[in-house]
Amino acid sequence: MEARHTGKANIMDKLLKRKNDSGDGRTKTGKDIWVIISLGVLGLYLLFLLFPLFKLLKQAVYTQDGFTLEYLAKFFSKPYYTDTLINSMKVSSLATLLTLVIGVPLAYFYNMYEIKGKTIIQVLIILCSMSAPFIGAYSWILLLGRNGLVTKLILNLTGFRIGSIYGFNGILLVLSLQLFPLVFLYVSGALKNIDNSLLEASENMGCSGIKRFFKVIIPLCMPTILAATLLVFMRAFADFGTPLLIGEGYRTFPVEIYAQYFGEVGTDHNFGAAISVIAIIITAVIFLFQRYVNSKFQFTMNALHPVERKKAKGIFNVLIHAFTYFVVGVAFAPQAYVIYTSFQNTSGKLFVEGYSFKSYYEAFDRMGNAIQNTFIIGGIALILIILLAILISYLVVRRNNQLNKLIDTLSMVPYIIPGSVVGIALVIAFNTKPIVLTGTALIMVVALIIRRIPYTIRSSVAILQQIPITIEEAAISLGSSKMKAFFTVTVPMMGNGILSGAILSWVTIITELSTAIILYNLKTITLTLAIYTYVSRGNYGIAAALATILTVLTIISLIIFMKVSKTKEITF
Amino acid sequence: MSGVAIKIENAIKRYGNNTIITDLSLDIEEGEFFTLLGPSGCGKTTLLRMIAGFNSIEGGSFYFNDKIINNIDPAKRNIGMVFQNYAIFPHLTVEKNVAFGLKNRKLPKDEIEKETNSILKLMQIESFKDRMPERLSGGQQQRVALARALVIKPDVLLMDEPLSNLDAKLRVEMRSVIKEIQNSVGITTVYVTHDQEEAMAVSDRIAVMKDGDIQHVGTPKDLYQRPANLFVATFIGRTNIVKAKLVVKDNKTIIKFPMGYDIEMDNIVDNEKHDQEIIVSIRPEEFVINEENNEGILADVDDSIFLGLNTHYFVHLDSNEKAEIIQESRIDNSIAKKAKVYLTVKKEKINIFTADGSKNIVKGVKNDGDRYLKKVSGGN
Structure with a gap:
C-alpha cells in the first residue's frame, strides 16, 4: 500500500525483513546500528567457526590428488578404529546413566528434606564439578591405582587385591563422579520451580512418597533432566584427559583424534580430520535427537510457593543422610587427597615421609607465566564472551529476523563440537597464511570464546526473555535512542544474571583443557595445562601444588559469585 | 501542553496473513479523554501501539494535528505512555524513574529536579522518591508510571489498561486520580480498557471496538442510552x-x-x-x-x-x-x-x-x- 513496501528489495533487505507470520508485528527494524552488529557478529562466526570447520572438512576429504572418501572409509574398515567409537559410546552412555542415577535422587533428597550441613554439601558438590576431569583421574590413580593408598591398605588388611582402576572401569568412575554434580545442579533448579501446591494436590489424590517421585516429580523435571543428560553425554563423549591418563589401552574417540595429530608415531592429519568430522556428525545426531525428545516435554513452571524442606523421619532420614554423605564424600575424596599430597614432602618425583611446602616452592619456581596467563587469557576471553553474548542475545530475542536466526543457529554449533576438534580445526585454519595465529595468546582466547559462548548466550537469552519489552519501550517513549535504552535500562536489568553466568564461565575457562592442550605453547601455558604436563611427566608433587592453587582460585571465584548474585542458585 | 488532535485514516494492521485491523478511521480531539473499549482480541491495544510507534503500520495514515507520524521514531513522537505492567525500571529509584525522560531531553540539572519534584508532588508520591520500585504498592507504582509519562510534557498520553493489575477498590480510586490529573493537565489522552464501567467513569468519548472494527464512537451517555447496534x-x-x-x-x-x-x-x-x-x-x-x-x-x-x-x-x-x-x-x-x-x-x-x-x-x-x-x- 505504501511506497516503502514496494521499494527496491535487495537480498539484504529480504534477510532483514521481519518474518511477519512468526513475528509479533512490532515495528520493523530499520537499518540501524544493530544491523551493523549483526553483520559483525556474523563475520566473526564465519572467520573463527565456519572457516576452521570448512578447513577441517576439506582436510578430511581432500588431498593433493583431489577429492577422496578414503579416510572416512578407512575409519570404518578396521575394528581397531571403530572400536574407539564403540568404546566412547559405551563409556559415555553408561557414565550418563550413572550420573542420572546418582544426581537425580541426590537433588531430590537435598531439596525436599532437611539435610544437615547442606550449605557445605552444596559447595563440595560444586567444587567436584569444577575441577578438570583429569585431576580426578590422576587422583584416583593415587588412591586406587596399582600402588594406590586404598589399594595397599585393603591389600594389607585383607590380603585381597581390588579390581583394576585402569581402563573402562576407571574412566566410568571418574566421569560419573565428575559429572553427576551437573545433574544435581540442573535438577535442583527444576525442583525449585515446582510449586508446592502441585505436590500437595498429588498427595491429596493419594499419590505420595516414591510413587509421587516417579509419577509427578520426575515428569515435571523431565525437560531439565533431558537437558542435563545431553550436557553430561557431550562432556563425557568429548573428554579426553581422563581416558588418556587412566584409560591404559582403552582407546576412546577423542584420544584417537589427538593421537592422529600429535601422537608420537604414525600421525596422519587427513585421517585425524576425518575422525573429527565423524565425531561432529555423531554429536550433531545426538543433539538433534535430544531436541526431538525434548519437544515432547514442552511446558514451563514458575513456583509461587516453592517447596519447603521437610524433616525426614526415622530410618529414611538415616538413609538419605548416609546416601548424601557417601556420594559427596567419594566424589570429593580425590580433590581432598590431591590437596593432602601437595603438602607432602618430596624427593625428586617421589613422595617421602614428612610434610613441607616444598612442592609449592618448586611449583612457583617452575610454572613461569602460568598464573599470569590464566588470568590474562581467561580474563580477556571472559570479557569478550560477556560482551558478545549480550549483543547476540539481544539480536536473537529482540531483533527476530532471518539474519539473526542464522546467528542463533550458528551460536549453538560449538555446543556439539568436542573441544579437541575445536582445537584441531583452529590449528588447521590458522597455521598457514593468510592468517597465522597458532602459538599466540589470541588463538587461545578465540578457542575459549568458541567453547564457552553457547552456554553464556543461552543463559543471556533466558534472562532477556524474562524482561518485558515494555520496559524498553517505556525508555524509548521517554526519548531514549534504541541503543541507549538497551545499555541504560536492559543491560543493568540483566546485570545480576549476566554476572552469575560470568563467574561460572570464569571457572570453566580456567579449568579448560581439551582445546587448550592442542593450541598452547610455552609462552601461553595456563595453570590447568601446567598441571596436566606435570601429571603426565609423573611429577605429582608439583602437580598437586598447582591443582591446589587452582582449587583455591575456584573457591574464591565461587565465594565472589555467591556474594554478588545474592542467590545460591548455580546454573550452567 | 494540550493542542494535539489525533487523526487516523484507513489504518491497516496485519500479522503475517492475519489481518487484525482492516480499515479503521478515527478522530480524537485535542485535550480529549478518549477510550478504546472492547473485548480482548478486538485490536484496541494494537491500535494504541500503532499510535505509540511500537507496532508497524501496514497501511493508512496517522496524524498528530496535520503532521503525519507513520514513520517518526517512537522516541521522537513526544508521547507519554503508561503500560499495563507499568514498565517501571526496577533498578532505578522513584525519582530517577521519573527524571529518566527529562535526562534524555538533556535539560539542565536544576530544571530536571524542579520538574521532577513538582510532578512527584502532584501525584502525591514525593515521600517515596528515594525508594526502589519493588518496595512500592501497586497503586504507588501506578502513580510513578503516570508521573514518569507526564513529566516530559508529552503531546499525547497513551494508557494501556493501566488499572488492570490493581485490586477493585484501588482501581476505583486510581481512575478518579487519572481523571483528575488529565483534567488539570488538559492533555489529549488515549486510554485502552476492556472494563466498560471504567471507560464510562473516565472518558469524554469512547470508541467501542470489536474484531478490529469500530462499532460506535460517542459519549458514555450516547453509548448507554442509544447504542448503535446490538x-x-x-x-x-x-x-x-x-x-x-x-x-x-x-x-x-x-x-x-x-x-x-x-x-x-x-x-x-x-x-x-x-x-x-x-x-x-x-x-x-x-x-x-x-x-x-x-x-x-x-x-x-x-x-x-x-x-x-x-x-x-x-x-x-x-x-x-x-x-x-x-x-x-x-x-x-x-x-x-x-x-x-x-x-x-x-x-x-x-x-x-x-x-x-x-x-x-x-x-x-x-x-x-x-x-x-x-x-x-x-x-x-
Whole structure:
C-alpha cells in the first residue's frame, strides 16, 4: 500500500525483513546500528567457526590428488578404529546413566528434606564439578591405582587385591563422579520451580512418597533432566584427559583424534580430520535427537510457593543422610587427597615421609607465566564472551529476523563440537597464511570464546526473555535512542544474571583443557595445562601444588559469585 | 501542553496473513479523554501501539494535528505512555524513574529536579522518591508510571489498561486520580480498557471496538442510552434481549411482543417503519413491574437480591427467556419468589434493533464513527 513496501528489495533487505507470520508485528527494524552488529557478529562466526570447520572438512576429504572418501572409509574398515567409537559410546552412555542415577535422587533428597550441613554439601558438590576431569583421574590413580593408598591398605588388611582402576572401569568412575554434580545442579533448579501446591494436590489424590517421585516429580523435571543428560553425554563423549591418563589401552574417540595429530608415531592429519568430522556428525545426531525428545516435554513452571524442606523421619532420614554423605564424600575424596599430597614432602618425583611446602616452592619456581596467563587469557576471553553474548542475545530475542536466526543457529554449533576438534580445526585454519595465529595468546582466547559462548548466550537469552519489552519501550517513549535504552535500562536489568553466568564461565575457562592442550605453547601455558604436563611427566608433587592453587582460585571465584548474585542458585 | 488532535485514516494492521485491523478511521480531539473499549482480541491495544510507534503500520495514515507520524521514531513522537505492567525500571529509584525522560531531553540539572519534584508532588508520591520500585504498592507504582509519562510534557498520553493489575477498590480510586490529573493537565489522552464501567467513569468519548472494527464512537451517555447496534447495547451495561415484531398499521408503529403485549412507538426512524422482525433491548431499570392491572409481559419471579438502594429481580418470561429487573428498594416487603408479575417498559428508553442486530432503528443515535462509514460505502 505504501511506497516503502514496494521499494527496491535487495537480498539484504529480504534477510532483514521481519518474518511477519512468526513475528509479533512490532515495528520493523530499520537499518540501524544493530544491523551493523549483526553483520559483525556474523563475520566473526564465519572467520573463527565456519572457516576452521570448512578447513577441517576439506582436510578430511581432500588431498593433493583431489577429492577422496578414503579416510572416512578407512575409519570404518578396521575394528581397531571403530572400536574407539564403540568404546566412547559405551563409556559415555553408561557414565550418563550413572550420573542420572546418582544426581537425580541426590537433588531430590537435598531439596525436599532437611539435610544437615547442606550449605557445605552444596559447595563440595560444586567444587567436584569444577575441577578438570583429569585431576580426578590422576587422583584416583593415587588412591586406587596399582600402588594406590586404598589399594595397599585393603591389600594389607585383607590380603585381597581390588579390581583394576585402569581402563573402562576407571574412566566410568571418574566421569560419573565428575559429572553427576551437573545433574544435581540442573535438577535442583527444576525442583525449585515446582510449586508446592502441585505436590500437595498429588498427595491429596493419594499419590505420595516414591510413587509421587516417579509419577509427578520426575515428569515435571523431565525437560531439565533431558537437558542435563545431553550436557553430561557431550562432556563425557568429548573428554579426553581422563581416558588418556587412566584409560591404559582403552582407546576412546577423542584420544584417537589427538593421537592422529600429535601422537608420537604414525600421525596422519587427513585421517585425524576425518575422525573429527565423524565425531561432529555423531554429536550433531545426538543433539538433534535430544531436541526431538525434548519437544515432547514442552511446558514451563514458575513456583509461587516453592517447596519447603521437610524433616525426614526415622530410618529414611538415616538413609538419605548416609546416601548424601557417601556420594559427596567419594566424589570429593580425590580433590581432598590431591590437596593432602601437595603438602607432602618430596624427593625428586617421589613422595617421602614428612610434610613441607616444598612442592609449592618448586611449583612457583617452575610454572613461569602460568598464573599470569590464566588470568590474562581467561580474563580477556571472559570479557569478550560477556560482551558478545549480550549483543547476540539481544539480536536473537529482540531483533527476530532471518539474519539473526542464522546467528542463533550458528551460536549453538560449538555446543556439539568436542573441544579437541575445536582445537584441531583452529590449528588447521590458522597455521598457514593468510592468517597465522597458532602459538599466540589470541588463538587461545578465540578457542575459549568458541567453547564457552553457547552456554553464556543461552543463559543471556533466558534472562532477556524474562524482561518485558515494555520496559524498553517505556525508555524509548521517554526519548531514549534504541541503543541507549538497551545499555541504560536492559543491560543493568540483566546485570545480576549476566554476572552469575560470568563467574561460572570464569571457572570453566580456567579449568579448560581439551582445546587448550592442542593450541598452547610455552609462552601461553595456563595453570590447568601446567598441571596436566606435570601429571603426565609423573611429577605429582608439583602437580598437586598447582591443582591446589587452582582449587583455591575456584573457591574464591565461587565465594565472589555467591556474594554478588545474592542467590545460591548455580546454573550452567 | 494540550493542542494535539489525533487523526487516523484507513489504518491497516496485519500479522503475517492475519489481518487484525482492516480499515479503521478515527478522530480524537485535542485535550480529549478518549477510550478504546472492547473485548480482548478486538485490536484496541494494537491500535494504541500503532499510535505509540511500537507496532508497524501496514497501511493508512496517522496524524498528530496535520503532521503525519507513520514513520517518526517512537522516541521522537513526544508521547507519554503508561503500560499495563507499568514498565517501571526496577533498578532505578522513584525519582530517577521519573527524571529518566527529562535526562534524555538533556535539560539542565536544576530544571530536571524542579520538574521532577513538582510532578512527584502532584501525584502525591514525593515521600517515596528515594525508594526502589519493588518496595512500592501497586497503586504507588501506578502513580510513578503516570508521573514518569507526564513529566516530559508529552503531546499525547497513551494508557494501556493501566488499572488492570490493581485490586477493585484501588482501581476505583486510581481512575478518579487519572481523571483528575488529565483534567488539570488538559492533555489529549488515549486510554485502552476492556472494563466498560471504567471507560464510562473516565472518558469524554469512547470508541467501542470489536474484531478490529469500530462499532460506535460517542459519549458514555450516547453509548448507554442509544447504542448503535446490538453488540454495543450488550457490551455497555447490562440489558435484556427480547425478540419481537414491528408492525405498521394505520400510521402507527407498534411493537408486538410474543407474549401478547403491544406498545406504540413514536421514535422509530422513518425508513425503518415497515413490518419486520426486531430485537428489543430493555435495560433492567427500563422494566416497570405493573401492579395495577394485567397489562404487560407475564413473568415468573425466580429470585431476588436486595442490594440496599436497589433490588434486583431475576425472572423468566413465558417464552422461557430470562430477564433481570432493577427496582428501587421499597420499605414494605419485596415481591416474593415464584410470584407472577406483569412487566411493562419505559418505552422512551428502550432500544430496538433490526433482526441481525446490526442497526438501532430508534431515533437519536449519535455515532461519530458514522461519517467514515458513509465515506467507505460512498467514496470507496
